[in-house]
Amino acid sequence: MTYDVTLIPGDGIGPEITEQTVRAVDATGVSISWDTQIAGMAAVTAHQDPLPEITLESIRTRRVALKGPLTTPVGDGYRSVNVALRQEFELYANVRPAATILPGRYNDVDIVLVRENVEGLYSGVEHFIKVGDDHRAVGVSQAIVTRLACERIVRYAFEYAIRYGRKKVAIVHKANILKMASGLFLEAGRAVAKEYEGRVASYDLIVDNCAMQLVLKPEQFDVIVTTNLFGDILSDEISGLVGGLGLTPGGNIGTGCAVFEAVHGSAPDIAGQGLANPSAQMLAAAMMLDHLGELDAAARLRRAIVMTIRDAGVRTRDLGGSASTREFGDAVAARVG
Ligand code: NAD
Numbered sequence: 001m002t003y004d005v006t007l008i009p010g011d012g013i014g015p016e017i018t019e020q021t022v023r024a025v026d027a028t029g030v031s032i033s034w035d036t037q038i039a040g041m042a043a044v045t046a047h048q049d050p051l052p053e054i055t056l057e058s059i060r061t062r063r064v065a066l067k068g069p070l071t072t073p074v075g076d077g078y079r080s081v082n083v084a085l086r087q088e089f090e091l092y093a094n095v096r097p098a099a100t101i102l103p104g105r106y107n108d109v110d111i112v113l114v115r116e117n118v119e120g121l122y123s124g125v126e127h128f129i130k131v132g133d134d135h136r137a138v139g140v141s142q143a144i145v146t147r148l149a150c151e152r153i154v155r156y157a158f159e160y161a162i163r164y165g166r167k168k169v170a171i172v173h174k175a176n177i178l179k180m181a182s183g184l185f186l187e188a189g190r191a192v193a194k195e196y197e198g199r200v201a202s203y204d205l206i207v208d209n210c211a212m213q214l215v216l217k218p219e220q221f222d223v224i225v226t227t228n229l230f231g232d233i234l235s236d237e238i239s240g241l242v243g244g245l246g247l248t249p250g251g252n253i254g255t256g257c258a259v260f261e262a263v264h265g266s267a268p269d270i271a272g273q274g275l276a277n278p279s280a281q282m283l284a285a286a287m288m289l290d291h292l293g294e295l296d297a298a299a300r301l302r303r304a305i306v307m308t309i310r311d312a313g314v315r316t317r318d319l320g321g322s323a324s325t326r327e328f329g330d331a332v333a334a335r336v337g
Pocket of ligand 1: 072
């Protein structure tokens with residue numbers, strides 16, 4: 001069987017890490033017909049549109065995409081294509097697993113963060129208020145949170161825990177201060193948690209405490225479910241616990257489509273130099289293989305990445321090594337089979 005998958009190489013280091021990732025996936029023997037499309041800065045240059053209709057149509061028909069990082073201008077400029085993709089395909093669950101590959105400061109981290117992906121402060125409901133001559137005197141960004149979406153994401157986290165044999169879910173919030181938006185999330189979360197009593201343990205904690213506990217004792221966490229902004233920040237923190245952004249993948253899951261990507265961005269500071277670590281993008285591809293039902297190939301790909309980094313000591317610069325992106329890709333592809 002051949003799977004049809006949309007491939008978006010992305011901006012900055014995207015094309016370099018995607019090239020090595022495709023080689024590694026192909027080495028698993030799973031047959032994939034990649035439909036390469038562009039988005040982000042590359043698409044602005046080619047079509048004056050960061051998210052061309054042809055790219056959307058490709059994802060719509062294939063329902064699975066592997067995406068490289070996309071550059072988003074800070075402040076002015078076009079809206080984040082990542083956010084637009086999540087909203088267009090209702091990719092409501094952002095799943096970010098992070099596990100220790102190289103023991104270092106922490107030796108036993110194995111956390112899956114499940115982030116609500118379409119609502120909260122990233123709903124895109126924002127405006128400036130003019131005061132006197134200043135058109136931007138006041139900035140307003142609203143957090144929109146619905147009971148339906150809160151229940152859906154918390155249920156996803158519990159179902160994930162059951163499917164992957166996880167023991168406990170932490171519901172992370174800020175309901176003490178944000179009594180409406182975060183209060184509703186906590187209320188809905190506790191109600192859903194009750195349905196799973198006896199099957200998956202759960203508890204809730206305030207986001208600032210969670211951020212500190214993650215640094216103090218990350219081994220205590222298993223699955224974390226939280227809202228959009230908190231999930232965005234905590235998942236980068238969790239990446240730091242396992243060796244940095246170069247090692248953590250993410251899946252954006254909706255009811256009809258799924259888009260897999262590295263957690264990191266386009267890293268313009270090292271783009272085009274062969275220094276980027278393609279592991280996160282490869283691990284995202286392994287999540288994609290799981291999603292396609294190719295569990296054995298996904299496990300082989302993960303094992304090859306771990307063996308390359310930990311046992312063979314082939315590491316890119318961010319992990320203290322000197323391997324280039326391509327040399328790392330060679331080493332993984334050789335071990336996948
Ligand atoms: P970044 O993740 O691109 O880079 C942060 C730091 O981590 C940099 O020093 C970078 O060199 C390093 N880094 C990141 N990935 C690496 C890798 N694979 N190997 C080695 N080092 C790596 O974050 P940023 O600089 O804040 O953002 C740059 C651009 O990426 C921005 O336009 C931002 O909007 C975008 N971005 C996109 C996504 C996405 O497409 N999913 C996610 C985050 C940021």
